[in-house]
Amino acid sequence: MDSALIPKGVKRCPLWQFLLFIGAVGIVLLWGVYAMLLCWFKGLNQTNMNDYYGFALWIWADLAVIAVGGGAFFTGLLRYIFGKDELKNIINYAVLIGFICYSSALLILAIDIGQPLRGWFIFWHANVHSMLTEVAFCLSCYFGVLTIEYLPLVLENRQIDKVPFFHHLGHNMHEIMAVFAATGAFLSFFHQGSLGGVAGVLFGRPFAYREGVFIWPWTFFLFTWSAAACGPCFTILVTKITEKVTRKKLVKDNAIELLAKISGWMILTYIIAKTVDTWYWATVTAPSKGFTLMEFYSNNALYGIWILVAEILICGYIPAFILITKKGRKNPLGVWIAIILAVIGVCLNRWVMVLQVMAVPVMTFDHWALYYPSWQEVATTILPVAYGVILIAISYRYLPVFPNEAEMNPIEPLPEEAAAIEPSMAPEQELTPAEA
Amino acid sequence: MKNNLNHRFGMVIDLDKCTGCGSCMVACMAENNVPFRKDESDKLLSITWMRVFRLNNGKPFPETDICYLPRPCMQCAGLHEGHSPCVSVCPATATDYGMETGIVSQIYTRCFGCRYCMASCPYHSRYFNWWDPIWPDGMEKYLSPNVSPRMRGVVEKCSFCYHRYQLAKDKAFMDGGRELKENEYQTACTQACPANAITFGDLNNPDHAVHRMVKPDLEHGGRPQNPHAFRLLERLGTNPKVYYLSSRKWIRHAGDNYLKNEAKMKKPVHHG
Numbered sequence: 001m002d003s004a005l006i007p008k009g010v011k012r013c014p015l016w017q018f019l020l021f022i023g024a025v026g027i028v029l030l031w032g033v034y035a036m037l038l039c040w041f042k043g044l045n046q047t048n049m050n051d052y053y054g055f056a057l058w059i060w061a062d063l064a065v066i067a068v069g070g071g072a073f074f075t076g077l078l079r080y081i082f083g084k085d086e087l088k089n090i091i092n093y094a095v096l097i098g099f100i101c102y103s104s105a106l107l108i109l110a111i112d113i114g115q116p117l118r119g120w121f122i123f124w125h126a127n128v129h130s131m132l133t134e135v136a137f138c139l140s141c142y143f144g145v146l147t148i149e150y151l152p153l154v155l156e157n158r159q160i161d162k163v164p165f166f167h168h169l170g171h172n173m174h175e176i177m178a179v180f181a182a183t184g185a186f187l188s189f190f191h192q193g194s195l196g197g198v199a200g201v202l203f204g205r206p207f208a209y210r211e212g213v214f215i216w217p218w219t220f221f222l223f224t225w226s227a228a229a230c231g232p233c234f235t236i237l238v239t240k241i242t243e244k245v246t247r248k249k250l251v252k253d254n255a256i257e258l259l260a261k262i263s264g265w266m267i268l269t270y271i272i273a274k275t276v277d278t279w280y281w282a283t284v285t286a287p288s289k290g291f292t293l294m295e296f297y298s299n300n301a302l303y304g305i306w307i308l309v310a311e312i313l314i315c316g317y318i319p320a321f322i323l324i325t326k327k328g329r330k331n332p333l334g335v336w337i338a339i340i341l342a343v344i345g346v347c348l349n350r351w352v353m354v355l356q357v358m359a360v361p362v363m364t365f366d367h368w369a370l371y372y373p374s375w376q377e378v379a380t381t382i383l384p385v386a387y388g389v390i391l392i393a394i395s396y397r398y399l400p401v402f403p404n405e406a407e408m409n410p411i412e413p414l415p416e417e418a419a420a421i422e423p424s425m426a427p428e429q430e431l432t433p434a435e436a
Numbered sequence: 437m438k439n440n441l442n443h444r445f446g447m448v449i450d451l452d453k454c455t456g457c458g459s460c461m462v463a464c465m466a467e468n469n470v471p472f473r474k475d476e477s478d479k480l481l482s483i484t485w486m487r488v489f490r491l492n493n494g495k496p497f498p499e500t501d502i503c504y505l506p507r508p509c510m511q512c513a514g515l516h517e518g519h520s521p522c523v524s525v526c527p528a529t530a531t532d533y534g535m536e537t538g539i540v541s542q543i544y545t546r547c548f549g550c551r552y553c554m555a556s557c558p559y560h561s562r563y564f565n566w567w568d569p570i571w572p573d574g575m576e577k578y579l580s581p582n583v584s585p586r587m588r589g590v591v592e593k594c595s596f597c598y599h600r601y602q603l604a605k606d607k608a609f610m611d612g613g614r615e616l617k618e619n620e621y622q623t624a625c626t627q628a629c630p631a632n633a634i635t636f637g638d639l640n641n642p643d644h645a646v647h648r649m650v651k652p653d654l655e656h657g658g659r660p661q662n663p664h665a666f667r668l669l670e671r672l673g674t675n676p677k678v679y680y681l682s683s684r685k686w687i688r689h690a691g692d693n694y695l696k697n698e699a700k701m702k703k704p705v706h707h708g
Contacts, residue, residue, distance in 0.1 A: 043588045044549070045566040050480035054551030054564060114549020114564065114589025121528040121548045132527035132552050204521035204558035204672055206693075289671050290693030362558035363668060364690050365491045365505070369480065 009406035032383025035376040046376040052369035058112040063350035065101040070231025072098020073188035080181035104384030131197035138191030145184040196223025199353040206289040208357040229266035230346035233339040250402040264323025271316035300368040315345025444538040446639040446677035453633035456504030463628030471569030483563040485594035509561040509594035510676030522553035547590040597623040
């Protein structure tokens with residue numbers, strides 16, 4: 001029924017199957033929307049946040065999706081600025097994943113604030129000294145850039161592309177995509193960094209506070225670095241999951257391997273920097289405030305030293321060593337383990353820098369505060385995941401997200417169709433790639 | 437740090453005098469229209485601009501000792517004037533540092549409820565309005581007309597009864613623009629304390645009691661020169677304007693964190 005919308009040369013599941021899938025995920029989405037409306041209309045008393053946990057699950061989710069969404073800016077940087085041509089096969093998907101991550105982040109922020117209708121105050125009454133102001137400006141601008149980067153892909157839809165204006169618009173946007181990629185990388189550097197700065201500048205919270213350069217605490221650079229390192233792992237992970245679900249090879253191995261290799265070296269350098277930062281913080285910064293390292297990791301039910309070991313050793317060094325070695329990258333299981341660990345690692349880092357900061361007592365007569373989210377918080381956190389799955393499904397079905405898909409998955413034409421096939425529809429020919 | 441404020445309003449709380457009666461908390465709530473709910477048993481959701489903590493020295497009988505520690509907003513100045521933990525992070529300039537008074541303000545109608553200031557405050561002096569305030573029937577007639585009630589979704593905190601400062605200033609202006617006298621601007625908690633444990637005034641003014649009590653070294657971040665005086669979490673560089681007095685060493689040590697080799701004191705225990 002919708003075959004006119006599906007890119008040429010590729011095969012998609014029947015419409016009923018597609019709609020069934022969208023419907024199933026849509027139920028989860030509606031659950032999240034219901035919880036979101038509860039939060040908007042009844043207020044944040046719907047959450048389990050409290051005066052010790054002003055920041056909680058949502059802020060973690062926000063930081064985590066932005067970190068894993070970092071694959072978009074870093075892959076764009078490699079593709080358009082450093083000229084890594086192999087990545088043209090995955091750049092569309094990286095942009096789509098980034099678009100989903102950043103739109104989700106903005107949605108979560110809109111739910112998280114106590115007075116959503118005043119959200120624009122952050123721009124109107126901006127405090128230029130606040131890291132959160134920098135986050136808001138760069139995040140919004142970068143979301144605009146991602147929209148511009150995603151738009152040409154939408155214009156590649158078979159029916160839209162037939163309209164001359166959209167065809168030329170898409171083509172011309174491709175021509176100047178390097179400018180947007182550079183802008184995106186610039187903006188990402190600042191908003192990823194300022195998200196790190198959000199925790200790092202808290203000089204009243206010794207667990208979070210870090211020294212740094214000028215106005216930027218070390219966490220500023222570590223957050224940018226970790227997003228650039230682990231973001232591509234998330235892009236690879238989602239690509240591999242998509243390949244499993246569609247039972248197709250969608251991206252050539254050379255693109256995946258190159259991205260994995262660069263990601264591996266980025267993770268290694270990041271985790272060395274993170275180790276040095278942790279060492280300095282544990283031996284100099286925290287003691288200067290009267291704290292020992294173990295005071296941050298004891299006398300509570302959750303935050304043991306295991307979390308530091310898990311973040312740095314298990315989810316840092318292990319994926320790095322797998323991905324920097326050719327043998328590791330050639331081993332499919334090894335790659336799976338590495339990318340999953342890297343994604344967990346960066347999410348764990350964001351968790352610690354948000355939730356554990358709130359949990360650790362600072363006054364000597366204060367106590368550890370632990371928290372578990374309400375179902376409304378969980379539902380609204382799953383909401384972006386459902387939204388992302390739906391947008392990926394729709395984009396995959398109707399847009400040429402993977403330029404090599406037709407080439408790598410030739411359709412066996414029926415005998416009568418084979419006779420009538422047009423030369424321009426030959427399966428070995430690449431789809432018109434959005435980034436071409 | 438240079439002392440370049442006209443006034444530096446601050447508070448001195450004598451912990452040896454405090455009996456933990458809670459009058460300061462009650463007075464604060466009544467004065468500032470602080471909202472409450474039917475069930476206030478969850479203290480992580482209660483709004484208490486002034487909160488009294490109960491500390492003990494962690495020792496068994498007969499050496500056990502307790503202390504009640506009232507904690508208003510510390511009105512931090514930070515390492516350089518105005519760089520309070522909360523003021524520096526608020527993205528919408530909804531909390532500001534008064535360069536005339538040293539008081540940290542909260543603009544309820546500008547706050548959009550991101551709660552970053554709460555995350556930044558190590559004293560937990562900031563509270564979020566998780567609910568809209570609902571007053572028992574008839575109680576709205578007893579609300580103070582000088583303090584605006586807060587709506588759901590914004591942060592609030594102790595203002596050192598700033599409206600009293602404004603009223604006193606108005607009166608002084610009408611009297612020919614004279615300077616305020618020490619007793620003309622006093623916070624509700626100060627006046628309500630039956631043990632006279634709370635003293636309020638201008639730390640910059642050598643004639644004010646608060647200055648004489650703690651002898652703040654204003655050239656060095658306001659550190660107290662009285663050996664019995666201390667501030668909470670002095671080492672963090674928050675530079676608070678609330679000072680505590682105690683003749684008991686374990687209480688003074690409870691004010692900050694120390695490494696083992698710095699203080700061989702058993703850490704105090706908090707009981708609510």
